[in-house]
Amino acid sequence: MGNTGTDSRAYNSWGRYPRAKHSRVLPVFWRSEPPALQDLTESVLPFACGRSYGDSCLNDGGALLDVAGLDRFISWDEPEGLLRCEAGVTLADILTLMVPQGWFPPVLPGTQWVSVGGAIANDIHGKNHHRAGTFGAHVTRLELLRSSGDRVVCTPESHADLFRATIGGLGLTGLITWAEIRLKRVPGGAVSTERIRFSGVDEFFRLAAEDLDHEYTVAWIDCLARGGRLARGLYIRGEHSADRSKVLKADSRRMRVPVDLPSGLINRITLAAFNALYYRSQLRSTRRRIESYESFFFPLDKVLDWNRLYGERGLLQYQCVIPDRAEGAIEDLLDQIARSKEIPSLAVLKRFGTRKSPGMLSFPRPGTTLSVDFAHRGPTTLALLDRLDRVVEEAGGAIYPAKDARMSGPSFRRFFPDWQSFVPHVDPKFSSSFWRRVTAD
């Protein structure tokens, strides 16, 4: 029941900001026996792995549906690659079962501890967005349980609007009980990788221009670097490999952060040291090697509960997308971050592709996405993110709801012009802290 990597089910988001107090948590163990949603007086929101960073998985003052118990597979059509499973099945479960058989999820985010329901509700994207698009593009059908008690099977053709609203719909259209996704064939569980050192945003874009030649691409960047060294980093490319020399089984040796560390541990000094070491750790300018899929896709999963390294204050992640026509916006963002006193650990840059998602509130669009983790130092951190919002708004970009804890209502409506077609599909009994925040003003 649930592969969250932690036994105590405190219902927080990954960034642990903001906190929420839930009136109650209703567990769902069987898709044939859902709780009676009509009888609830308060609003409700599904919750599985809680990997959303902000408050899109929280429902302060309301109830949560803990769907970790919906963790069963339903059917597997091997020639077609169609896997049907309950919404609480995690991508880790799918990988463990399917990689040995030569099949792979079509899209993977930065962690394997996300549920299929969460992957759909956030229309997640991965390092292969430029080729494969988002997760929602690979969902063939799903069953939605609404508070009226109705079960609706939605496909791109049948109940199409509800289907498009549910993909990226942040759990607001109802409870996804099960879904069917199309997996892809792979030659094995290994990934052959290439890591290239680069300096400057221009070099990033030059490398990214070749993205379509590669299945997976992403760049790690050093946000603290300034001036000529602005955006130095590592460009990482990967392809599936038939190489059998790497251990393919899930390496279960993991460390766990057992307690919240003191908040000041991650600061600009330790971060600068870490960045310098990480950038220099690759001595040659280009390095090729074979890795296990776990090591390539989920390096952070090695440390369970790594969010506790940020201490009680938690962290804020800022992920935005900047369309191509907005020249210089990426440099502008990086410049503002470097000049602030904030602590931007872990920053990632990637070019999105043009493959459209069916989701009404889908985040990825053609352009460049920047994701940065910030230690939450208080009002100054929030103020920086507000300044970054201005850059994103002016560039005609957007912010990713799955990572967001603080964007304003007017910003949200600018970022997601389709929000009005989405509203009629919100189930009357479903709500979230995020939704109330972005529809308040």
Add this chain to the structure above:
Amino acid sequence: MWTPNSHPVSGAVSPLTDSARPRLLIIGATSAIAGETARSYAADGARLFLTGRDPDKLAAVRDDLRVRGASQVDTAQLDVSRISDHRLVIDSAIKALGGLDVALIAHGVLPDQRGCQEKVAETLEALQVNFTATIALLTELAKHFEAQRSGCIAVITSVAGDRGRRSNYVYGAAKGGVERFLQGLRQRLHRFGVAVVTIKPGPVTTPMTAGMKKSPLYASPRRVGQRIRRAIEDRKDVVYIPWFWRPVMALIRSLPESLFKRLNL
């Protein structure tokens, strides 16, 4: 009443011989703990016969195990408190699987202790499910295992059976009674090469305990379910899960009644 459905999974290529794909009967297969044990076996292509009260839940478990690799999964609806149904279901399982290597008894209900104190009928119903039905199943199964002179019978009892406590003695009495029965059964079947495993979990986070306040002492169904498989394969006698309950319950059992009756334990 009950209907067995036999749908062997096609396309499951297994280089293992029949003996490496054990045949398991699981009574109460919709239990969270037994479900994890079944998943562990399914991953190795085992052949399973599952019983439970709710056909929808049984079907969900069956489908899950098939995708996970079980080479055969059949089911039968069974309410264990209907003793007269036992024989037919057991015979059906033996027929479907061609014999039994393991029988795992995992059904159970956690009665409301207060309610049982108020109403005799509630107490007796709890005892019927947790004790009488289990004894009846074991009596039937023992005949088969004794005749085949091999295999393993495993029963999930509880640490609650180690000592009767104010908060749950209706449950504890049934589990304790089953343990006593298993001791005799173990001694009877040992000379026939049949192992009898008494499985004693501490508290586990399952639907059964959903309404209760959790403490760090609660174990996950996955951990318990997998430990059960090891205990079956190792043909253990009595297993506490997790292991620390063994010394803890030994301590609790050692307290004299004159002291224990005054405690809030």
